[in-house]
Amino acid sequence: MRPLIFAANWKMHCGPTEARAFLDAFLVEHAPAPGREVWFFAPAVSVATVAAGLRGRAAVRTGVQNVYWEQTGAFTGETSVPMAADAGATAALVGHSERRHVFGETIEETGRKVRAVLAGGLIPVLCVGEKLDERERGDTIAVVEGQLDAVRGLDPQALSRLVIAYEPVWAIGTGRNATPHDAAEVHAAIRHHLAAVGAPADRVPILYGGSVKPGNATELVAEAEIDGVLVGGASLDPASWFAIVQAGRD
Ligand code: PGA
DSSP states (O other), X not given: OOOEEEEEEOOSOOOHHHHHHHHHHHHXXXXXXXXXXXXXXXXXXXXXXXXXXXXXXXXXXXXXXXXXXXXXXXXXXXXXHHHHHHXXXXXXXXXXXXXXXXXXXXXXXXXXXXXXXXXXXXXXXXXXXXXXXHHHTTOHHHHHHHHHGGGTTOOHHHHTTOEEEXXXXXXXXXXXXXXXXXXXXXXXXXXXXXXXXXXXXXXXXXXXXXXXOHHHHHHHHTSTTOOEEEESGGGSSHHHHHHHHTTTOO
C-alpha cells in the first residue's frame, strides 16, 4: 500500500520567521490520519526551523528543494546532502522544473543528485514533466521517460526508495492543470517505465503537481494512480494548505 503524500513546495518563500509562523497556524488545525503524510520542502535556510517545528509530530517530513552532489568543498552557494540532513531534512526535491528550465539543470545532473540523495539516506523526489510544446507535439511520454533516465542503473533497493513527482511544466503556477484522467495516464506510463528499469514500481509513490488547489485536490487524489500532490502556490497559505491536506478525508 502506497501512502498518500501531500507535499508543499514553498519555492523561494518562507524564511525561518515566516516558516515558523506558518507551522504555528497549520499545526493547530492539523490532525494526522493513517496512510496520509504531509511533507514540507522548505528553502535551505528554513529547513532547521521546519524540522524543529515538526519534531514529535506523526506522519510529517521536512525536505530541501535542491542539493548539490558533492559532500563538501569549494561550491559557493550550494547545499550538500549531509548538510541538509544535519539541518533536519529527510527528503530532497531533484530536478524541479524551475531547476531544469530556469537554472539549466540537465538529466545527467539530476542523476548525480538522485544518487547523492540516496547515498545520504534521504528520499529523492524526482520531478519530471513536459513543456507545452512537447505536449502539443505528442511527446509527453517520451520526454518524461527521458527524464527518468536519471535513475537508470540504480539497484532495485535504491529504486524502491524513490518518489516521483509528475509536474507538467505548462501547469505549474499557471492555473491550468492536467485533468485527473490525463495525469493518471502519464502516472501509469511512468510506473510502467519504472518497472522496465527494474524498480519495484508498485511501491513507488507518484505525486502530481501543477496548479493543485483546494478545489481540485480531492479529484486528483481520488485517482488510483495519483499517490499525492506536490503543491507550490496553494501551499503558501496555511488555510489553503490545510484544505488540501484534508482532500478526500471524510
Ligand atoms: P504550483 O507549483 O502548485 O504553484 O503550480 C507546483 C510546483 O512547482 O511544485
